[in-house]
Amino acid sequence: MKKFEEKTINTTSIYEGKVVDLRVDEVSLPNGRTAKRELIKHPGAVAVIPITKDNKIVLVEQFRKPLEKSLVEIPAGKVEIGEAPEVTARRELEEETGYTTNELSFVTSFYTSPGFADELMHIYITDELEKMDTPPASDEDEFVEVLELTLDEAKELVEQERIHDAKTNYAILYLHALGR
Structure with missing residues (x-):
């Protein structure tokens, strides 16, 4: 396991665009709680x-x-x-x-x-x-x-x-x- 790793429980795609994609991941935190992460995916x-x-x-x-x-x-x-x-x-x-x-x-x-x-x-x-x-x-x-x-x-x-x-x-x- 990576230090402080957040494991993805669920991913919801919000938007797929010409430059970026937006998704929301529900993650399991190192302390056992969950949180949501708004993520931009970009090709570089x-x-x-x-x-x-x-x-x-x-x-x-x-x-x-x-x-x-x-x-x-x-x-x-x-x-x-x-x-x-x-x-x-x-x-x-x-x-x-x-x-x-x-x-x-x-x-x-x-x-x-x-x-x-x-x-x-x-x-x-x-x-x-x-x-x-x-x-x-x-x-x-x-x-x-x-x-x-x-x-x-x-x-x-x-x-x-x-x-x-x-x-x-x-x-x-x-x-x-x-x-x-």
Whole structure:
């Protein structure tokens, strides 16, 4: 038995969507009592820290409906079923920024919100960017503006809370630690 394991007694599917599925599990707790857990099932996501030849970070600004505001973020997206994270990383980089690369280095993976979701985010970095002549079309419901910022400019956006998501904050800290 795993330490503090909660055994599932019953699962009720609430919603199956394009991005997430929601279910409620009734669980048996280590003390013998029961509880309900609201769970989001997610296929996983990938983000890329793209660095230009002149050492600028390529970021995208987009509106985030749950927050009712725009955020500046590193390019990212959902892993499609059966797709390798490296493939997702390159696809999202191309669709969102118009850049491509043949060099992606894995940085880390982390769970975004383990209290209620199983989304695993994979982070890659590249400083071997090539501007595409004809980038692929973005998703029809996605509207982004591409920004190229120095690390100091990105840190200013963190202070202004225009960069305010975990993956991009992680990227800024990572680049700072590397001394980029």
